[in-house]
Amino acid sequence: MEKKEDKLKDIISHAKEYGFVFPSSEIYDGLAAIYDYGQLGSELKNNIKTYWWKAMTQMHENIVGIDAAIFMHPDTWKASGHVDAFNDPLIDNKDSKKRYRADVLVEDHIEKIRQKIEKEVAKGQKRFGDDFDEVQFKATNPNVLRNVAKIEEIENRMRESLEKEDLVAFKQLIDDLEIACPVSGSKNWTEVRQFNLMFATELGSVAGDSSKIYLRPETAQGIFVNFLNVQKTGRMKIPFGIAQIGKAFRNEIVARQFIFRMREFEQMEMQFFVRPGEEMKWYEYWKEQRTKWHLALGLGEKNYRHHDHIKLAHYANAASDIEFNFPMGFKELEGIHSRxxxxxxxxxxxxGKKLRYFDPEINENYIPYVVETSVGLDRMFLSVLSASYHEEKLSDGSERVVMNIPPALAPYKVAVMPLTKKDGLPEKAREIIDTLKFDFNCQYDEKDSIGKRYRRQDAIGTPYSVTVDHQTLEDNTVTIRDRDTMEQERVNIDVLHRIIDEKVSLRKLLTA
Structure with missing residues (x-):
């Protein structure tokens, strides 16, 4: 567990040092759970968006994209249920004056019990060595069984109180478990109350004329209110989809784990409109398609798993998450929902407006069913950083930090480096960049030894480094170095474009 937490700290530190992600308003000591994407981060983020957008719209004749406004009529959020039901249980500690999500306090308490189980298992493993049978041990060890029963009882009580919205029972659970404030150590809690996660503001500059509106907590509703506009103007036939990438805002009580859970975040969502009764066929189709999209990146099949929901949201008849193995463990990366x-x-x-589709094939008017795919862009970004960050010990005893970012997503595709700053080498290097920059994001790098420059490019994930030396001026050849294998090859400048394109083209991902 500690090792994973250390990896997250390393990633956060690396992301800041190299210009991927900065704490927002850092000169004013930052703003909790808000981050800025730096010069490399914004490139990587844009490349992820492009990969998603092309896969969704360009690869599908029947899916189009929109860009809906962040501000929407307040009735939108009444209809969607967000005004009445978009809440988290909140509790304050009277001594530390700190505010917590009540369910997170209980989940953290459960995690401590789980760690006791892991300690028992570790002790058993040490005692029995190669003869240790973990499954049998967990099924028979009295300490493990007692703790498993404790977890079950706590989870049942929490689920029951949340489903019934019985906040008194929830508070009683916190009291019975003797949960203390992590800051003050005190058990002096307020009552549990519901906290709406939407940010409210006012539209209009004159008090009295203004009306309460919200920053959107999700991007999906912008698609639903434009369903007929898109269908009619695009002459779309069911089944068809509407895709959107956009910012959403949630006033999380406890936002943590770097960019995994933020108050301002970006979503990539697609709502697919289908005939009633055909939604499960399309639900399975999109589960498979979205899994393929993730696996094409090559971040490791073992890093993904599916989690089908047992308890469904009020609007869904099926829901599944694609979870990713982040440094904090397996967490939701993308949701596929039959809404x-x-x-x-x-x-x-x-x-009061009709939102129906006339289906000429069956001669019927109906409200379509919807299958949704929704992936968090910031979480997607973190999954790429997490899987790509490696500290390697090399055969010569030296070490390097390398970001094995999928080449098509890498901020820079190629770095061009003159061996020295004289003898016409810088001019030749810039000449090469001038032929490549129309198709690839290039970086010119002439500072430090060539070895240090290679390390720097490894650390920011540049797939190729091209070195211009004195021989280049004689025979038009350069040395091209591969980030992942560190192998170097002497090639003619004329074939550089083809070599780079073969490795970094989005086509590779889209046809995978």
Whole structure:
């Protein structure tokens, strides 16, 4: 566990040092759970967006994209259920004056019990050595069984109180477990109350004329309210999809784990409109398609798993998460949901406008069902950083930090380096950049020894480094170095474009 936490710290530190991610407003000591993407981070982020957008729209004739406004009519959020039901249970400690999510306090308590189980297992392993049978040990050891029963009882009580919205019972659970404030160590808690996660503001500059509106907590509703606009203007036939990339805002009580959970974040969502009764076929189709999209990046199949929801949201009849093995463990990366006709039906009722589709094939008017794919862009970014960051010991005893970012997503595709700053080598290097820069993001690098420059490019994930030396001026050849293998090859300048393109083209990912 400690090793994983250390890896997250290393990634955060590396991301700041090399210009991937900065704490927001850092000169004013930052703002909790808000981050800025630096010069390399914004390039990587844009490349992830491009990969998603092309895979969704360019590769599918029946999916188009929109860009809806962040501000929406407040009734939008009444219809979607966010005004009444978008809440987290909140509790304050009277002594430390710190605010917590009540369910997170209980989950952290459960995690401590889980760690006791792991300690028992480790002791058993030490005692029995090669003869140790972990499954049998967990099924028979009295300490393990007692702790498993404790966890089950706590989870059942928490689930029951949340489902019934019984906040008194939730507070009683916290009291019974004797949970103390991590800061003050005190058990002096307020009552548990519901906290709406939407940021509210006012539209209009004159008090009295202004009305309360919200920063959108998700991007999906911008798609639903534009369903008919897109369908009619694009002459779309069901099944069809609408894709969108955009910012969303949630006033998280406890936002943590770097860019995994932020108050301002970006989503890449696609709502796929289908005939009622055909939603499960398309749900399975999109589960498979989205898994393929992730695996094409080559971040390691073992880093992904599916988690099908047992308890479904009020609007869904099926839901599954693609989880990724982050430094904090397996967490949700993307959700695939069968949302039924809930959203369009709600908007039709509250707006009084018909949101139906006439299907000429079956001669019927109906509200379509929706299958949603929704991936957090910031989480996607963190998954790439986590899987790409490696500290390697080399055969000569030296070490390097390398970011094995999928080449198509790398901020810079190639670095061009003159061996020295004289004899016409810088001019030749810039000449090479001038032929490559129309298709690839290039970096010119002439500072420090060539070895240090290679290390620097490894650390920012540049797939190729090209060195211009005195021989280049004689025969038009350069040395090209591969980031991952560190192998170097002498090639003619004329074939550089083809070599780089073969490795970094998005086509490779899109056809995988």
């Amino acid at each position: 039924t006709d809930f959203d369009l039906k709600q908007h039709e009722e509250l707006s």
